[in-house]
Amino acid sequence: MSALLKNVTNCIWHAFESLQNNDVVHKSKLKVLTANIGTLLDLYGVEKGLDHFRSSQELTFDEYKYYLQHEVFSSLPKTVTLPIIREYEKKISEVCWLVCRKSLLARDKAVFGDESVFKLFRIFCLLADLVQDADDTNRYVVVLQPSEAGIVAEQLVHCLGLRWDAADWEALGSSIGHFKWAAFLAVLEAKYCCDQQTHPEALVEAVDEIYDVFIEDIIKKGYLFKRGYLLPTMREYWCVLQPCALTYYKSSSQKDQCGRIAIDEYCSVEASVGEGKIQRFQLITPDRTFEFGTQDHKSRLQWISALRQAAAVSGGAEGYQRRARAGRRGAGARREREVRETKARLQHEVRARLAAEAQAQELAELAQQDNRKLEELKTTQVELERLLQEETQAKRDEEIVRALQARVLAEEWERREELERLQEEQNRMLEEERMKRKQFEILQAEKEAQYKEAEKRLRELEEEKRRLDAELHAAQEKISRTELTAHALHVQLRQDMNPILRNGERARRAISFVPTTKSSSDTLIDIRAIKHLKVLDDDEKL
Incomplete structure (x- = not known):
């Protein structure tokens, strides 16, 4: 379900930003966030896969987003209706808001309440873009284009009954550049809502109004007369039009829902003729035809246009405001492209005009040069005639030289053949020399092996001789000791035999x-x- 993940990526990034340390977040923190998101999507145990995802205990935002896409959101059905997607977005945004609200609500002087700030946060995430940080390409930031921020600010100013100054906003946007969340909220509170005469309830209603427009995709709302199904009477209801449905309530509080009419691309709207002051029109669906009415012709035209627009944008998994944002960006890109093309065309024309002037000047200079060259050519012609005669004589000399060169070339070929023959003989002799040298090396290797064997045998004989010498010396010492012992015994015997x-x-x-x-x-x-x-x-x- 890539569309849902794309819609909530900015909210998830803010939650990731509040948990991160040096652009990474520990898996234990991400498991809690993943478990809450999985519970909202009726997916349980999706956080367990984080233990085996990557070898490190910390993840970057790209890695965490990859895990959500392939392990969490991919488990959802591929075809989900727009109301269900909108409900999922709301729940996931609430979970992310609980994680990051402490850091996002921190400001010096608060004007909006916490609930209003959360609604502005959802509007900011809807219209903002996730881009790489200019200072550090390894991390991301969520920024809002000045044009998109100006649309929100203009809607808020109109809901508060104030005057919108477009030139002032353009100057402010050019000085700030891209709006981050803190700058966006600070500008709205400090510039447009700091008036002491503005009542807090008016701020809440204004934020709710723009929240309905951007988040709930409410194209139009107001009172309409509706013809009953059983009783053919026109009864007034509070109607709320969204791209996928027209919901009507008993009052503007929108607490008691009386019915809901599904709208798709097969629906059509047509004006009808009716009696009395009510301006009637019909909403034709594949199942039934509904008849509505307004107090005046202008309101009827507005409702007909809004219903047709809702039917046109009812298909797909993206809401009306997301498509409108894409359209605005496309139109802005086209305008920028047209401006660039216009500037390029003007620059090309200027360069072409300068080139034409330079070419005209060059042509005048060339005309003068041609006159001088004409005189030079006449002189050159005489010189060329002389050179032609010399060239003719040179050609004759060249033919003679070529004949000599041919003879020299023939001799050279003969010498080259002789040289090749000598080279072949030299190569053959070298090959024989190499063979003899190889045999000599083999014989020398054998002699060296025999020499080493003789040396080894000589060392063995020397060892044997040293061993025999040692044994002889030991035997001589033993005989000497024996003779001494015998002499001592003889002396002792004589001494003992005398008595x-x-x-x-x-x-x-x-x-x-x-x-x-x-x-x-x-x-x-x-x-x-x-x-x-x-x-x-x-x-x-x-």
Whole structure:
């Protein structure tokens, strides 16, 4: 539903502006605003998608608008009637107003009430444009063109019964430029509503009047006589005409609605002849023909024109004032284009006139130059005849030179062919040299690999030799330690065997004095003693 989002974009921007910090708003704040908008549209849970929308926790206005367009407003039906769209706009504007009202109501001296300021705010958002800020292209501002602001101010002044000064407003608009909300409200309050004689109720009625015109799309309202359906009598009603309907009430308070007649592009209005002072006309709809009347002929013409206009603009999803604004902008653009074209045409004519004068002066100068050139040409003719003879002679010389050049060219071609042949031989020799060099590089690479392998084997043999040397040295040290240990043991053994040898000597001496007559047992003892002595002698020798 892009039309609805387009209509409420300015209101949503003001709410976003009041929540933002450094041109971005945190998702938690936007979820509250989105939930309220979704509730008004009978869409629930649309704010939950913000958690998964974008990776950052803050959104710019472009990102938030993209989310609303694709996740919220796209869920609405594509075909929605104009009254429903107008009701949605009112509810969304109220929600946005609750968010930003504190900042938008802040001013030094208040003249309008809060309700009137809200209605002016809706009118401002209706007529304003969302444009990029001139100081910062990354952010937007909502501004009102001076011409559109002048229409609102003029309507307000007329409703208050004051005189409208168009020249004064043009001077004010040219000095201010584009109107932002604060400047728009300040101008209305300070310039046109600060008169102490203006009653507050008159201000409220004036704001309500222009609110009905711009927001409610009321084309015309007033008393009309209507012929009854059952009783053919003319009864007076308070009628309110909008692009899509004609609603009639019992009184101008518009509290007791008596009926509503739908108006579309198939309706027509025709004047009719009636009796008495009532000026009658008929509203012809596809379902029924209604008869109305006014007190005078002028009012009838006004109502007929208004009804025809309502029937013409009844179709589509945009209201009458939005179309009127687009038409005014188109007309303004056409006027500006026409002015630019007129200025361009005048400038072109001025440039053409100046160019014609300059061309005439140039022609006069050219005539004088032609006379001088004529004399010069006569002199030149004589010179050319002389040059022609020289040229003829030069052509003959040129033919001779060309013949020489042809011969030189032929020799050059022969030399070039010889040079190409030599170049081919040189390329062939270079190719053979490259092949030999490549083979040499391969052989050299193999030799280097063998050299590296030999170096590796030599390092391994050196490591093996160092290891064997270390083992030999360890064995020699072990043998030395063994010899020292054996020598020490031999010395210790001799020291330990000296007492035993002395004892053995004494034993021998004792045996020599033993008697010769012995028994067998004694003989056995002597043999054992001898063996013991031999063992002792062997130990002593060791």
